Amino acid sequence: MDVSLRRELGAHLRAARAVVTPQDVGLSGGGRRRAPGLRREEVAALAGVSVAWYTWLEQGRVTTSRQVVDAVCRALRMGPDAHRHALSLAGFLPTAPLAGQGRAAGSPESRKLIDSWRTTPSLLLDERLDIMAGNAAHHRLWGDPGDLPDERRNLLLWLASGPPGANPVADPEPLLRGLYEHFRTAVGHAPDDRRALDIIRLLHQERPDAAHWWQCRAVASFRPTTVEATNAAGTGPGTLTLTFSLLRPVADADVLLLTQTPDDSATAELLERLATAH
Template sequence: MATSTATSALRSGLGGFLRAHRERLTPGDVGLPGTARRRAKGLRREEVAVLAGVSVAWYTWLEQGRVDTSRQVLDAVARALRLDDASHRHALALAGFAPAPGDARPAYDPELRAVLDGWPDSPALLLGPALDILAWNHAYTTLWPDPAAFPEDRRNLLLLLVTDARHQRRLPGWEPVAMDLYRHLRTRADRRPDAEDFRHLTGLLRSARPDLADWWACRSVGDFAPRTVDITEDGGSPRAYGMTLLLAPQPQDAAMLVQTPTHTAKPPAP
């Protein structure tokens, strides 16, 4: 079991961070019975220790910045303190742990979820810098295959367009769209040559479609231009949609792909 070797300053910061979160909780927040008289503010240390499965002495030392911890034990403490994802990641960083591979996916502002849902008739995706699909609205799943049906590590718009037959049936003219998305991707990737998400996607693309080697070798760049595309709906004929890539403020270089039926107004930029 790997144990962190955080500096004294980081350990002290972690202890203060955990203590602050402990003091915000009540017994009822974690399913414990309350008592009429409690001198301690928030949860007691022994209550957190029991919930996390550690000794009271060790948890006390952790808050005092006197001990290092394993990631597994810190995960248990985070669950006991009901830390949200951002707070959990911060605690791990203070303990000296690098993000796990699964933690590397970009986060996004929850308010962007409401932006997507504000387009009930326009299928829309929130995309990360490497075109990973981070979120989608209900209109998207009524027109396209549901992203939730795909493994998370393959939930990438460009990868799905060039490898998945269902996406290609929806968009018979997928090739120019995919090529322009790749140019958009290259523009961002060249600014972050060491980014793991870009390297991972490039490896998947080369492996899945070696016949498109000339695409992957192409160094041309450019922003994705708005266009009108024909999308084939279930049991119907192709229907024209306006396809626009809107830049989102969070995370950096994220974007929203919006597809608007041509008989409706184009959605405003968020």
């Protein structure tokens, strides 16, 4: 097991330990604590391992069995996504390597698929959520991501800075947070990936007020998220309501499709009018 992955697993365990309270696991609390969350000895006792061994595991100094990883994850009350992430970091679940940078636009089939969705704004993304292509419906609503500088052509950076189009998202935080946790899930097994580190650095620069997010090690698969955006064009409804979803084509496994489907009839009618006008 790679040293950097052992360290990443240890950091993942420490982050999980910090958010579990003694009461969550049926303990009394044990008086004053210097730090939030469980103590190492409490996790070790709950997982059935020695304190020294658990300490070494958090410090990235040892490899261990799947049974121990499973026991520690149960002790830390990890959800399914966080548990799977721990297993992948420990080498017990296969992880696809991150594709090299500079991929042009996904497969022709995936590009044709999103281009056929006249009224569904959509993007092709790689695992780092870098934007590879967008369809005409997306361009009409938000602008062409191809106009962004190469290093900033990323979904997280696009949302953190505010979409460059004329329709600002009213509250991008839930969407941005959900996508960031998905990003962490995808890149966590490659802690030295240069592009992923650049994205996090740029997020710090773009939104220093959200530094606790970019340092957070929470992981989760992205769930569909509904947002409202201001319709600045002045025609149609004043608010657009869209549900953002991530899809993965079976035949293009290292590509993600971000779809934005209308959540009400007024938004659907506006997207249809925009498509017809062009």
